[in-house]
Each structure stands twice: as structure tokens, then as C-alpha cells.
Amino acid sequence: MTACAVEEPVAEATTEGGAEAGPEPDAPAGGDAEAAPAGVAGPGFVIAADGSYAARLAGEGQARYPERWTLDGPEPYAVPLPLEQPEEADTEVLPLADGRVLIHRRVAGHHAFSLLYPTGTHGGTYGTAHGTHGPRTGQLPLGALECGPLTLLPPAPDGRGAYALAVGAESTTVWQVAGGAFGPERVAEVPGRCSGGVWLDREGRLLALDRERDGRTKAVVVDLGRGGEVSPLLQIAEASDDHLLLADPDSGLLLIRSDAPSPGEGARLGWGVLGSSRPVRFPECLRAEGASAVPFAVQPGQMLMPESCAVALRIGEPGVGAAAGAAGIALWRPADRHVFRLGAPTGWVGTGLWSREGRLRLPYATPSVPCGVVSLGLPQSPPPRVRLEPEPVPAAAQRPVPLQQAPLR
Secondary structure (H helix, E strand, C coil), rough: EEEEEEEECCCCCCECCCCCCCCCCCCCCCCCCCCCCCCCCCCCCCCCCCEEEEEECCCCCCEEEEEECCCCCCCCCEEECCCCCCCCCCEEEEEECCCCCCCEEEEEEEEEEEEEEEEEEEEEEEEECCCCEEEEEEEEEEEEEECEEECCCCCCCCCCCCEEEEEEEEEEEEEECCCCCCCEEEEEECEEEEEEECCCCCCCCEEEEEEEEEEEEEEEEEEEEHHHEEEEECCCCCCCCCCEECCCCCCEEEEEEEEECCCCCCEEEEEECCCCCCEEEEEEHCCCCCCCCCEEECCCCCCHHHHHHHHHEECCCCHHHHHCEEEEEEEEEECCCCCHHHHHHHHECCCCCCCCCEEEEECCCCCCCCCCEEEEECCCCCCCCCCCCCCCCCHHHHHCCCCCCCCCC
């Protein structure tokens, strides 16, 4: 997909969240949550592709352990999954749709993978909010890899498999580390150093990666169903760095970060549509949020209507302790030229998910409510401004080069 960056000719002011402009949260399913801005409870909170489960590394210091959250029931609840030894701080976890949790450990130069699941009740050293008794943890080893840096990719859309990215000096390997027949399997070898990872379809076949080659970063598509065949995805300008941040397979909405519209001034957030002839847009209202804004959830189910998809962004760097209060939330739709700013709930874990009906669910954890969810709705956009005289067309709004269809087979 080749694109030409185009700035929108009309820049609307950002609407600050509050009692009048922002949405009012519903009562959280797991308890009361404060509406004032607050820091994120901790990094590494991962939600399954279907929104049924989530997982994180709970605890602190020398007492870290995996924890699974159930999100699709009448109310959320957490199940600790400790083993005999505490986990290291760099351990990664990822939930599967069947309730098991994949864990990735770095052990003596190897990358070890196992599946964790609750099997019963016993008394242990890892307590919950209601006592020291928790579930006994079962562990199914899946194998190990000996390679350089390796990180888990976002949950696969089918919910059954899990993938990881191993970056080498000249190429990047995509590994299937769960859901295969014989332990970790190499599924693709991509020339260049890759990062990121965004799924473009519901089948878990098309994986977008940000590939760095010759000093420039361009998003490419890896077709796992064709032996790892690589196709270009983003080529906004020859000298630009183009990253794909998030995608919605239903509508084709792509959220992009690129320095194409303002060379030398830093990257900006933009949006496009996969396979569309329309140009990539870089709204002024998103520019006002700064380069630190990170989209983390897109409303699903909006078939062929990307402009109607609600998008949630994390504003500022999440943190705890002295850094608490640094994170906020912004809500936006491509059809609107407004961003609604909100304070994050106390103990927010830094991510969330949209329902098809347009409700944003934000998990949070506090000492009094160790597992809770706040539900928000997207506020109604204000009416457009009335102009008495036509505005002159800026140079940046001249006829764009169309956004061509991605060369995917």
C-alpha cells in the first residue's frame, strides 16, 4: 500500500474531558474507582483477542507471579497462578482463549515457554485480597529456543496459537511458540530487523511488522499462510519512517505513525484504510496530543465503516509510585475532528477493549479492588462550526496521490 500524506484542511480544537465534555463512567463491575487521573498499575497487561481473558505479571520485587483475569463473566475476577519459584521481572505472559496462560521466561540464555492453568485449591505463599489460599497451578512445558532477543507478539486472532519475534543481525524470525504440533516452530524469516506486530485479519494469517532497512522503517505484511511471503504495506514517502500501530480487520482502519507530513519535526499520528484509494490522513486534533499518544483499542464490528470506529489512546507515559498521574486517556473517531480527554481511573492497567456497541472497558487494580473494570461511552461530538465565508484551501490540501491497494495475494 503506497500512500501520500495529506493534512486535513480544518483543525478543530481538542475538547478536554470533564463533567460536561467527557463521558460519565458506569459503575465499575468490580467495585468503585476514582475518576481522577492516576498512574497505570503496571506494565504487561495483555488481553486475549476475543476479550475473554487477560493476563499480567502481578506482585513486585522478589514475589512476582502470573495472574489471569476473567473478563467475559457477570463481573471480572482474578486467579493467581504461582509456582514454587517467583518469576523474574522480564517474564512475559499471554492469555489464550481457552483460559490457559502462555509464559515466556529467559533462563540461562534460553527462551523457555510453558502453558499455565489452575487445577485446584491449596494454601500457598502468594495471597489474594481474600486470604492466602489460591488455585494450584498446572504447567505444561512447550519447549525452548536458543537465540538472541525475543518478544511475544500480540495475541493471535484465533485465540489458540501464540507467536514470537526473534530479531537477528540481518533478519527477523517469526516463531509459533504455542498451538503448533511439535513445540516452537519457525514460520517465517523476514530480511531486515523487525519490530511491532499487528494482525490484519481474523484468521491469524496476515501479520504486519515494522521493518528497518537502510536506515528507514517501513511496515510490511508477512503472509504466514504462504510460507512467510513478504509484501510492502506502507510507503508514504521515500525518506519517511512509517509505523503501523493498530488495525481493525472488520473495517480496515489502520492507525499509523509517520514523519512524512512534517519532515524534521517528528512523527505524527494518522489513519488510513487498507485497500482504499483514499490518502492517509494526519488530523490536527491528533497532532495536539503529541508523539507520546499510543492507540490501544479500536471498536470492532464496524464493517466497511472505518470513519465510525471509536479509538482509545493512552496519553503520556504510564507509571507507578512517583510517576503516578502521568497517564490519561483520549477518545476519538476518524469522522470527528475532536479528541475527548479523560483522566485514567485509579489503578488503570494501561490498556482496554471496545465492545461492538461502543463501550470502552478499562481494567484497573487497587488495594481495595484488586480486579475491576470501568465502562465508558464515547461522548457525542459537538456540531460543526458555522462559517460565514469560505476558507482558503491551504497548500497541504491540494489534490493527493491516492492510497493504492496493498499488494496482498
